[in-house]
Amino acid sequence: MSTLASQFPIVVRSLNLGFLQSLRLFFVTLIGALPLGLLISFGSMSAWAPLAKLGLRKRAATGKKTRFTKFCAEFRPISLIVRVIVWIFRGTPLMLQLLIIFYFPGLVWGNNVWGSGEAGRFAASCIAFVINYACYFSEIYRGGIEGIPRGQYEAGQVLGMKHSQIFRRVVLLQVVKRIIPPMGNEIITLVKDTSLARIIALQEIIWAGQAFMKGSHGISGAIWPLFFTGVYYLVFTGIVTLILGAVEKKLGYFKA
Amino acid sequence: MSLLEVCDLKKSFDKLHVLKGISFSLEKGEVLAILGASGSGKTTLLRCLNFLETADSGSIKVNGEELLGGKINQEILRKKRLHFGLVFQSFNLFPQYTVLKNVTLAHELLASERPDYKARKKEILSEINENALALLERVGLSDKKDAYPHQLSGGPCQRVAIARALALSPDVLCFDEPTSALDPNLTGEVLKVIRSLKTSDRTMIVVTHEMEFAHSVADKVIFMANGRIEEEGTADEVFKNPKSPLTREFFKSFRF
Ligand SMILES: Nc1ncnc2c1ncn2[C@@H]1O[C@H](COP(=O)(O)OP(=O)(O)OP(=O)(O)O)[C@@H](O)[C@H]1O
Numbered sequence: 262m263s264t265l266a267s268q269f270p271i272v273v274r275s276l277n278l279g280f281l282q283s284l285r286l287f288f289v290t291l292i293g294a295l296p297l298g299l300l301i302s303f304g305s306m307s308a309w310a311p312l313a314k315l316g317l318r319k320r321a322a323t324g325k326k327t328r329f330t331k332f333c334a335e336f337r338p339i340s341l342i343v344r345v346i347v348w349i350f351r352g353t354p355l356m357l358q359l360l361i362i363f364y365f366p367g368l369v370w371g372n373n374v375w376g377s378g379e380a381g382r383f384a385a386s387c388i389a390f391v392i393n394y395a396c397y398f399s400e401i402y403r404g405g406i407e408g409i410p411r412g413q414y415e416a417g418q419v420l421g422m423k424h425s426q427i428f429r430r431v432v433l434l435q436v437v438k439r440i441i442p443p444m445g446n447e448i449i450t451l452v453k454d455t456s457l458a459r460i461i462a463l464q465e466i467i468w469a470g471q472a473f474m475k476g477s478h479g480i481s482g483a484i485w486p487l488f489f490t491g492v493y494y495l496v497f498t499g500i501v502t503l504i505l506g507a508v509e510k511k512l513g514y515f516k517a
Numbered sequence: 518m519s520l521l522e523v524c525d526l527k528k529s530f531d532k533l534h535v536l537k538g539i540s541f542s543l544e545k546g547e548v549l550a551i552l553g554a555s556g557s558g559k560t561t562l563l564r565c566l567n568f569l570e571t572a573d574s575g576s577i578k579v580n581g582e583e584l585l586g587g588k589i590n591q592e593i594l595r596k597k598r599l600h601f602g603l604v605f606q607s608f609n610l611f612p613q614y615t616v617l618k619n620v621t622l623a624h625e626l627l628a629s630e631r632p633d634y635k636a637r638k639k640e641i642l643s644e645i646n647e648n649a650l651a652l653l654e655r656v657g658l659s660d661k662k663d664a665y666p667h668q669l670s671g672g673p674c675q676r677v678a679i680a681r682a683l684a685l686s687p688d689v690l691c692f693d694e695p696t697s698a699l700d701p702n703l704t705g706e707v708l709k710v711i712r713s714l715k716t717s718d719r720t721m722i723v724v725t726h727e728m729e730f731a732h733s734v735a736d737k738v739i740f741m742a743n744g745r746i747e748e749e750g751t752a753d754e755v756f757k758n759p760k761s762p763l764t765r766e767f768f769k770s771f772r773f
């Protein structure tokens with residue numbers, strides 16, 4: 262039986278490596294999901310209604326509002342598809358999505374597209390996390406964008422600005438300011454959610470901690486390394502909280 | 518040829534006919550006051566002129582050029598909108614920009630599309646800046662140029678909005694109840710600014726419930742009721758000698 266003092270450096274080295282993998286997943290998810298989420302929010306807000314004209318014509322011809330004309334006016338296919346996708350990814354456990362994305366291709370095509378190594382597990386994890394978080398982010402973006410008063414757009418319009426200019430120069434910073442608090446919540450949840458990748462044996466920090474229970478680096482039956490992983494999460498979420506607070510403070514110069 | 522000729526302008530929302538054929542004309546340098554009960558269509562009229570709504574039929578001519586009808590895309594709309602300026606009841610200043618930037622932003626964006634922008638950037642931007650400073654001087658806010666909108670009270674905010682609308686030198690400047698959102702003690706300063714803008718070459722349309730102000734500043738007065746022009750004439754004609762019973766009724770509620 263080795264002492265705690267002799268175990269400690271071995272465990273820390275192993276947990277460091279695990280946490281590095283957790284952080285990689287965290288940053289890849291953030292970098293992928295932040296822009297993808299914005300794209301998805303645009304999709305879910307898409308006003309494209311290809312049947313609107315047909316419905317109007319029909320209504321003009323018959324002079325009646327029917328279920329059909331109502332359907333034509335409200336049928337927005339892009340928005341509909343995107344919202345169904347968002348529903349699926351927000352409505353099922355991320356853990357399940359990880360399992361499906363990792364194992365499903367193998368079941369269908371017979372060979373595992375991800376390969377058998379850590380790189381494949383990491384790639385699959387990244388895809389599941391990016392899509393899942395992009396869906397959550399998209400709802401936050403949507404809330405932020407829809408919360409901007411119409412007067413802001415109209416003020417831009419009467420001043421001859423283009424849509425893109427209004428979005429970039431008038432609306433965007435106000436949206437950012439509004440979404441920082443809910444985004445911060447999601448980002449902190451993401452730090453901890455990276456541990457879900459354990460389910461496909463990604464060698465992140467929980468996996469590394471757990472290894473000392475079964476036996477690793479000559480240590481076995483030790484549960485304290487697993488408990489100790491909490492310190493890593495706490496330190497990192499602490500840093501993230503400080504950064505978010507700083508951003509919030511930086512945008513505190515105006516009120517939106 | 519009049520500067521602005523509006524002819525038989527109609528607009529409905531669904532089955533609600535809000536404008537039922539509005540016609541009037543304005544000479545360069547004239548001030549038109551539009552009066553009318555709540556819901557009579559005053560805001561809708563201004564929004565149609567500013568192309569925030571598209572009128573269903575009729576004609577809007579500026580300097581003889583027909584603006585209504587024809588192909589509509591973003592670029593065409595922007596050009597049309599630049600003939601008009603609009604000061605909103607609720608100011609709609611851009612909260613993340615200083616007072617000065619609120620005034621210069623649209624002008625800068627517009628200038629960046631000029632062919633000689635790259636070559637003369639510095640010169641152009643400094644012209645825009647000078648212009649904005651002169652406008653802020655006119656509305657009495659030179660000392661507040663570096664403040665943010667939330668640091669100002671309603672009166673100054675509306676004066677900034679006026680300077681912002683003037684920056685692009687629209688042919689016709691419209692005001693939609695510019696003082697309705699203000700405390701009574703702040704109304705005076707805004708009305709004073711609008712009054713001071715009356716010059717031989719600035720054409721303005723003011724929707725207002727400030728009767729004394731309308732009487733003293735307007736060359737023409739229109740009284741609207743139920744989407745129609747119920748009465749129109751010079752300020753003295755309409756205020757001293759209203760012909761329509763509806764107008765008389767309306768004034769009764771304002772007699773002091
Ligand atoms: N976008 C819209 N969709 C449907 N109805 C509208 C819309 N905009 C205005 N209306 C309706 O049109 C009518 C006229 O509205 P408008 O705002 O032009 O009146 P107003 O004369 O400016 O009144 P107020 O003095 O209250 O500002 C109202 O009954 C209003 O509910």
Ligand SMILES: [Mg+2]
Pocket residue numbers: 559560561693694
């Ligand atoms: Mg109104």
